Amino acid sequence: MFTDEYFMKMALYEAEIALEKDEVPIGCVIVSNNRVIARAHNLTEALNDVTAHAEMQAITSAANFLGGKYLKDCTLYVSLEPCVMCSGALSWSQISKVVIGARDEQRGFINKKLSLHPKTEIIVGVMEHECSSIVKEFFKSKR
Numbered sequence: 001m002f003t004d005e006y007f008m009k010m011a012l013y014e015a016e017i018a019l020e021k022d023e024v025p026i027g028c029v030i031v032s033n034n035r036v037i038a039r040a041h042n043l044t045e046a047l048n049d050v051t052a053h054a055e056m057q058a059i060t061s062a063a064n065f066l067g068g069k070y071l072k073d074c075t076l077y078v079s080l081e082p083c084v085m086c087s088g089a090l091s092w093s094q095i096s097k098v099v100i101g102a103r104d105e106q107r108g109f110i111n112k113k114l115s116l117h118p119k120t121e122i123i124v125g126v127m128e129h130e131c132s133s134i135v136k137e138f139f140k141s142k143r
């Protein structure tokens with residue numbers, strides 16, 4: 001029951017909430033022992049803050065929940081590949097696993113030849129189609 005798809009759907013649901021607020025639709029959840037301990041979506045417009053990416057907020061909120069800064073034994077599910085800023089934050093958090101929906105060839109960390117913490121397992125392409133089309137549709141509607 002607790003598959004990568006199961007939690008990616010929750011990340012995608014967060015992206016849909018962002019879309020309703022006219023934010024770039026990216027969402028994520030952080031899971032520990034099959035329990036969601038943080039959920040967030042992009043809020044850069046609402047907060048007037050370029051750092052208010054879903055991942056940044058979820059990292060802070062998961063650390064608050066755990067009462068420690070390191071996210072060991074945690075998995076982040078994010079609908080779009082993290083950017084350079086978020087990959088840096090994820091690296092500092094020492095998170096155990098990162099599951100990515102769709103790739104972001106232009107702004108994602110992978111093409112920038114960056115990696116996360118050496119111990120972090122990375123999985124790419126879970127529900128890729130759904131995760132990428134919500135972003136594509138959003139930008140299409142903006143043109």
Ligand SMILES: [Zn+2]
Pocket residue numbers: 053055082083084085086087
């Ligand atoms: Zn980011």
